Amino acid sequence: MRTAPRRIGLLGGITWHSTLEYERLLHEGVAAALPGRSADLAIRHYEWGAIERAQAEGDWDGLAARFGDDARWLVDGGAEAILICANTMHLVADRVQEAAGVPVIHIVDEVAGAARAAGLERVALLGTGFTMRMPFYRERLASHGVEALVPPEPRLTEVHALIYERLARGIVDDAGRALMREATAELLDAGAQGVIAGCTEIPMVMTAADVEVPYLDALALHADAAVRFALSD
Structure with missing residues (x-):
């Protein structure tokens, strides 16, 4: 060493x-x-x-x-x-x-590797509007054999606003935590087997303790x- x-x-x-x-x-x-x-x-x-x-x-x-x-x-x-x-x-x-x-x-290669190691083929991707709307993140995950689901509107815009208008300014509250739980639950209902904290601020309002499925903290x-x-x- x-x-x-x-x-x-x-x-x-x-x-x-x-x-x-x-x-x-x-x-x-x-x-x-x-x-x-x-x-x-x-x-x-x-x-x-x-x-x-x-x-x-x-x-x-x-x-x-x-x-x-x-x-x-x-x-x-x-x-x-x-x-x-x-x-x-x-x-x-x-x-x-x-x-x-x-x-x-x-970062996406590390997330994909963790998803594969956990046996996940379909995951919820929560992040900024850019990360969720643009193809670069989902396509790189797909190249590793991992499909990513993102929230539909208006939930996607709500998650983006939470990140840019509150978390980026250090504002952490129960409303933000509730929004992330709801967005995650909806994607799990849609077939996701785990969740990617695909914005480095998401752990401010949601951690592994908040979900009962594999939680992939991209930052960590x-x-x-x-x-x-x-x-x-």
């Missing part, structure tokens, strides 16, 4: 709440394997408002260029792999990979994969 972890580059601040959780899990994971040590991280932490505006304007090319440039900057600072600390921004992961020249640990699975990479030879 390595005596010191590899450096991981984080593209974070999407939102800051989830990026702090990434950092905690990375540090705890390394410390568990290497007592007395912590994760070695290089971080580009974005101002969330600027990212939110670019997403709302549909400027995915601009975001891809920004994230690619910043990934290269992290690599120049010694990062040996990149984490995009958000589900939605994996829409531009392939372009970040091209720019970085080092592995971009893909992503962070665990990064720890494995950091400790690999």
Whole structure:
């Protein structure tokens, strides 16, 4: 086993709440394997408002260029792999990979692997409106043999609004928890065998303790994969 972890580059601040959780899990994971040590991280932490505006304007090319440039900057600072600390921004992961020249640990691959390990063929996907409406997440899951179900309207818009108008601002309440439980129950009734927390803020209002089916926390699975990479030879 390595005596010191590899450096991981984080593209974070999407939102800051989830990026702090990434950092905690990375540090705890390394410390568990290497007592007395912590994760070695290089971080580009974005101002969330600027990212939110670019997403709302549909400027995915601009975001891809920004994230690619910043990934290269992290690599120049010694990062040996990149984490995009958000589900939605994996829409531009392939372009970040091209720019970085080092592995971009893909969140959907980790979720799909966990789903397959749990024997799941059909799962509920809850995330931002971009993640649920656009095909990039569902198609990558499908390439691993996992079908994703998303809420119909108006539930889909309600989940998106919860994330952007409340969770991204750190507002956590019983109404948000109830909405996530209801959205999950509806998709389970439609045939889902488990649920993906496909937005890094969803664990703020729903955890494994809230459901009776396999719960796939994309953030935690992503962070665990990064720890494995950091400790690999």
